[in-house]
Amino acid sequence: MERLEIMEALKHLPDAVAAETAGLSESVQRYRPAENEWSIKEIAGHLRDAAEVWHKRVHMICSLTDPVVASWDRIVGARGNTYLEADMGWLIAEMREWRLQTVEELAHTVDWTRIGTQPGVGRRSLKQFAEFMIEHEAEHLASIRGLKTAQATRQPG
Numbered sequence: 051m052e053r054l055e056i057m058e059a060l061k062h063l064p065d066a067v068a069a070e071t072a073g074l075s076e077s078v079q080r081y082r083p084a085e086n087e088w089s090i091k092e093i094a095g096h097l098r099d100a101a102e103v104w105h106k107r108v109h110m111i112c113s114l115t116d117p118v119v120a121s122w123d124r125i126v127g128a129r130g131n132t133y134l135e136a137d138m139g140w141l142i143a144e145m146r147e148w149r150l151q152t153v154e155e156l157a158h159t160v161d162w163t164r165i166g167t168q169p170g171v172g173r174r175s176l177k178q179f180a181e182f183m184i185e186h187e188a189e190h191l192a193s194i195r196g197l198k199t200a201q202a203t204r205q206p207g
Contacts, residue, residue, distance in 0.1 A: 053162065056180045061153045063101070063187050064146035067094055070194045071138055080134055081201045090197050093190050094141045095133025101148035104183050108152050111166035111176050112159045118167045156180065 051059070071079065071090060079091045088096065107119040133141065156162075162177040174182070 051181060051184070053156075053177075056177070056184065057153050057156055059184045060149060060156070060180065063097065063149055064142050066187075066191055067097060067145065067194070068142050070191060070198070071142075074138075074198070078198065078201045079138060081197060081204075083197070083200050088193070089134065090194050091136065091138065091141070092133045093194055093197075094138060094145075095136060097187065097190055098141045098145040098148070100183075100186065101145045101152070104179070105148045105152040105155070107166065107168070107179060108155055108176065111164050111179065112155055116165050116167070116173075118169065121169055 071094065074090065080089050082089045082092075103120070103122055110117040110119050156176075159176065162175065162180075164176045165173050166176070166179065167173045168179075
């Protein structure tokens, strides 16, 4: 993907989540197909957290020389998951705030070959980190669509 394509895709994540969740009842947003699976709200919460984590990682790569980027647990791990109780509008607004900061940072970074190391993954360029973010989000958007379909076809009781 080219730089502008990457930035546009990243910028539109909150809009995509808003479009997928528009008009869904609270019960649909909270539906879990199994005990250990996420609901739409929990996926949106995860995407909100991911937007924060990835922004902080991008910032480190843009501002430091060959950093080891912060782990997920160090940034959001201690919070716990209360997303079933969260307002979807708030989740999307938070996601949008973090994502716009990330896109702004990427827009002002000339060298997308800057390297960062992610524990457990290895060394990646800034461009590779950005492309991974898009792949990660596409998977979760597909999960949201799948949950909507599962909820729509679920038999009551």
